[in-house]
Amino acid sequence: MAFHEVRFPDNISRGARGGPERRTQIVEMASGDEERNGSWADSRRRYDASYGIRKADDLAAVTAFFEARRGRLYGFRWKDWADYKSGLPSSNLAATDQTIGTGTGAATTFQLVKRYASGAQSWTRTITKPVAGTVTLALNGVAQISGWTVNTTTGIVTFAAAPALGIAITAGFEFDVPVRFDTDTLDVTLDFERLGSITSIPLIEVRR
Known part of the structure; x- marks a missing residue:
């Protein structure tokens, strides 16, 4: 697995959103009964780092981090402030x-x-x-x-x-959680005061 042993900036990950995801198949019978099957033995975590960006310098740091990881190519460490x-x-x-x-x-x-x-x-x-x-x-x-x-x-x-x-x-x-970017594009917006924002920065846990 292509992985860089470097952590995403803590000051930005602290304001991010996300958590564990499960994959469950549900079949509903004609009677209304259900059959449920867990497709994954383990959960997988997803995050959105865009909520942690509060100033232009944060935007620049994320852009540099994204470019250094070559988008989705290299995984990296992520501090999940809700579970670390x-x-x-x-x-x-x-x-x-x-x-x-x-x-x-x-x-x-x-x-x-x-x-x-x-x-x-x-x-x-x-x-x-x-x-x-x-x-x-x-x-x-x-x-x-x-x-x-x-x-x-x-x-x-x-x-x-x-x-x-x-x-x-x-x-x-x-x-830390091993993650990668779940996009190869950063959609950056600059307003009149030159303050930047990114609509979404999706991250997904990588499993070997």
Whole structure:
């Protein structure tokens, strides 16, 4: 996947709109009953960055970013201000936020994930773009300062020595969403005061 490990300007993404999308097929019977089938196992996020543009300099920054990514060609990092932490938005990061695996005595690599739960149901999201310097780990609740590394381009944690059988492996982290522009055209408008705007800047999550 063609991807640039650079993040869209935070001051503009903070004012954007968007969130998760699901794809569900619904067949309605003659009786009025429905049959529903989820076409996607995982959600996919969409955003519109145009709502974050507040001044001409923002417009120039987006245009430069768009040109450097060659439109839709290269993916990039995006901070979803509504969902960028392993824990609750109001809480500080903790090494016990998310369970990412259980020790087997042999496995040394584990994927960062975030679990979304409501009642008895949950969905686990693979985190591939953790933010450098934010990842913390714990084994059975005890923080691990060393003995591990994390690949910030894949979200894979590697231990120098395999955690023992049955050991709970948890992590705390901030993360970005891998996205790309969903257009090859920026429709820019300049008014009489030379203040610019763009009608829409659609972005879509990229999945490998």
